[in-house]
Amino acid sequence: MDKQDHFYIGWQETMPAPHRRFLRPFLFGLVLLLPILVFTTVWFQKDFNDHRFELGTLTEVTGTYYESPVPLLLADEGELPNTLSKSILLVGFGKFGAEGIMKDIQETEGSLVGKKVRLSGTLIYGAGHTVMELTQKEASLVQVYEDAALKTPALATNGAYQGKGEILDPKCYFGVMKPGEGKTHKSCAIRCLSGGIPAVFKPDNTGDYYILLDAQGKKLNEQLLPYIGYLVDMNGSVSNYFDWKVMVVDSRALSLNVSRKGERCGGDG
């Protein structure tokens, strides 16, 4: 039995001295422990890449618009800093491809394919590639120049690829999200590809990136959805679309390409 009978009641003005004396070092210990716990938790995190998304900053870029196989603006010389690729992959606002916006624009402006245009949007860049979000949707078209339309260069196969890697959505991966890959990003990548943002394949042992197409040169997004988040074996013929590499994959044999279901993408930050 306690010699002194101390009893705690919450609604009283003060707590008994033994309770206060007991809890004070306990709370002080927590104040010391929590920052240490936070520090170690942050310390062991994977580092993020240096990709950028210029959220809140609209940039106007003049260049030639191409639509096939995926919407792209080939920026004129001097329009972008030299550190950025001039081949700007166009994507829509949110988790959508640019096709819908460009279709609406061309319904009033006529075909812009091969024409010089000035587009406004939010730049996303990293790993040697540039992407632009058409943030203002149809209002992203600033100007159409009267120059004659250029022809879209044909995709000429210049090699083959075989290897393993992860299927990504380029909008998130090249800057919008940190991290834009791996299990925690899987649902978002599925939403982005489902919305029409072109699928990009990132081999796990090279710094290359490939826009994935089917044999008809169309986007493969829907067929790829089940394989996002897995380490995928991929093979196909490779060609160049300006600064981007494009890989044509046989969609009928796609399921056979996933041979390592036991391995999962954790991403490498």
Next chain:
Amino acid sequence: MAVSYKPVLWNRQKKKYDQILWMGIALILGCFAIFEFLLHPTITIETLIIRATAFTAIILLHIILMIGPLCRLDKRFLPLLYNRRHLGVSMFLIALVHAAFCIIQFHALGDTNPIASVFLSNPNYQEISQYPFQTLGFFALIILMLMAVSSHDFWLNNLSPKMWKQLHMSVYIAYALLILHIALGTLQYEKDLFYTILLWSGFLTISGLHLVAGWKTRSQLRAEQNALKQEGYFEVALLEEISEKRAKAVFVDGQNIAIFKYDGKVSAVSNICKHQMGPLGEGKIVDGCITCPWHGYQYYPGNGQSPPPFKEKLATYRVKIIKDKIWINPSPFPEGTAVEPAIINHG
């Protein structure tokens, strides 16, 4: 019977509790932001908010779950229990920020309703490592939300203490869902062993404290049970075991009883407070009333009734004192029935 809403009654200790709580939350969030910007300067604001709120919420949940067993092991932790509801509501609000940012970041502005997307975007429900972990967090958040909105005494009275307690015990389901949410989500990306150790450390701490506190309570109850059993009455305690104005809790013939010694008398009432089923036997006689250690609810020891205008009533029991020993009859009287206290004969 209609139950009216009464605003939260603030007092000095409640205010101090909340001040310390939110200073602690600010400390965690602030440290998280500073360390992220120092160690990972290219992090986005959205990712920082998602990670900092997740970390803060899970730390608070661990503290919440530790308070109960800590109070069983040492009563000096009781001040932490007094305003635990505010701790729970704060934790829910922080978890809500985490969930909102995750849903906006990963599921909004797409071709599917954001909430539907949480369940539909990743259909790999059949594979453990690919499991859509967001769904587990979603259901945990629903449980925490139900607990937060029902935390006021208005709901305690409306639902009845028993149902309210059952609802709030579902915090353990939420905790299990959140452990899986982390294990199948973040731990599938952040693969450093540190995070696995951290998660298991938290789980083992919570489990261990509950096991030790449960073992202590159980062993106490068993020892008392073995000492009882007599015809009609059971010998339950020595007078000297009970301090003045304090009690001893006993478990007799299925009845959980608190025996109070006060003013030269001994009375016995149910050990379970009508408010939140708090252990009255750990309480004290204050101003002539049995006072619950959890929230200060009060009852007269002679009849188990709360002082007017309150209407809570406890079951009462017959008590006898033979020499220095207290004997009790575990057949309860109807709640609020006056029973003559046993008189201590000092001669």
